[in-house]
Each structure stands twice: as C-alpha cells, then as structure tokens.
C-alpha cells in the first residue's frame with residue numbers, strides 16, 4: 001500500500017488523546033509568585049503538538065492559537081494537568097482542543113484554569129503541509145466538538161484569506 005493512502009485512513013479521537021502533567025516550581029513563577037502566562041502557553045503548545053503528532057504521524061508546526069483566557073492564578077506546588085484531543089481535521093491542519101486544570105493540594109481543590117484551540121499543521125521535512133488522516137468522531141460529545149471545530153476552521157480560513165495582501 002502507498003504511504004500517502006495509508007496515512008489518510010480515518011483515526012478515532014481516542015487514538016491521539018493525551019494528558020500531560022506539570023508540577024509548578026520556582027522557575028515557572030513571575031515576580032508576584034504566580035505562574036507566568038508564557039509558561040502556560042508553552043505547556044498548551046506542547047500538549048497540542050503531541051496530540052497532533054500522534055494523530056497525523058508527521059512532524060507538526062503550530063499555525064495559530066485561538067484566544068486563551070486566564071481564569072485564575074496558579075501557585076507554586078500546584079499540579080497542572082493538560083488534556084488534549086483532536087476536535088476537527090481539515091486537509092493538512094488539525095484543531096486541537098486543550099483543557100487545563102490546576103490541583104491545589106493545600107486546599108484539596110481542582111479548578112479549570114484555561115482552555116484553548118490550537119491549529120497544528122502536519123509538514124514534511126521541507127516544512128510543506130502534508131495530508132493528515134481524517135477523523136472519526138464516535139461519541140455524542142466528539143460529534144458536537146467536530147461540528148463546532150468545523151465552524152471555527154471555516155471562520156479561520158475566511159479570516160486568513162481576508163488578511164492576505166491583494
């Protein structure tokens with residue numbers, strides 16, 4: 001079987017779903033003693049990369065981040081958990097949804113601190129976009145995320161087109 005044909009066979013959401021953890025230590029902190037926003041962006045990017053890499057089977061680059069809201073500060077000693085899964089795939093791009101929680105062991109509390117949609121693009125060794133396998137959403141939740149991801153994908157496409165110089 002040709003490599004390109006094999007890579008386009010559909011994959012489930014579960015096949016590339018990942019969870020990563022990060023314990024907040026002093027190098028992660030800003031001058032007020034809270035987690036730097038940039039550290040959180042890096043963690044979200046890493047989680048999205050691993051998920052996209054697993055789904056596509058190719059190297060991937062970050063094309064864009066949708067809005068990231070910081071709902072609450074995160075302190076030293078808290079455990080950050082990032083859940084990443086593919087919501088939608090286009091031809092060469094994948095929308096990865098990343099949900100972040102922080103666990104405060106002092107008060108035995110887990111809070112949802114951030115969420116983001118990251119668009120990752122599969123590329124070849126020359127950095128050119130390459131096709132990714134299609135996505136087979138199975139559960140009601142996955143089908144809802146797929147439909148919503150498709151709407152955002154089309155909006156991003158339209159916005160990117162508008163920004164291009166004439």
Ligand SMILES: CC(C)(COP(=O)(O)OP(=O)(O)OC[C@H]1O[C@@H](n2cnc3c(N)ncnc32)[C@H](O)[C@@H]1OP(=O)(O)O)[C@@H](O)C(=O)NCCC(=O)NCCS
Nearest residue numbers: 061062063064089090091092093119121127129156157160
């Ligand atoms: C992302 C990149 C590969 C896209 O290349 P390109 O030549 O513009 O490719 P295309 O216009 O053919 O687009 C390829 C896909 O990317 C998507 N895309 C391109 N720009 C995008 C953006 N700003 N936001 C979301 N998706 C984008 C397109 O919609 C298309 O998706 P599809 O194939 O699923 O329909 C290229 O712009 C790049 O290499 N950027 C730098 C990436 C980088 O350095 N990231 C940080 C470090 S990893």
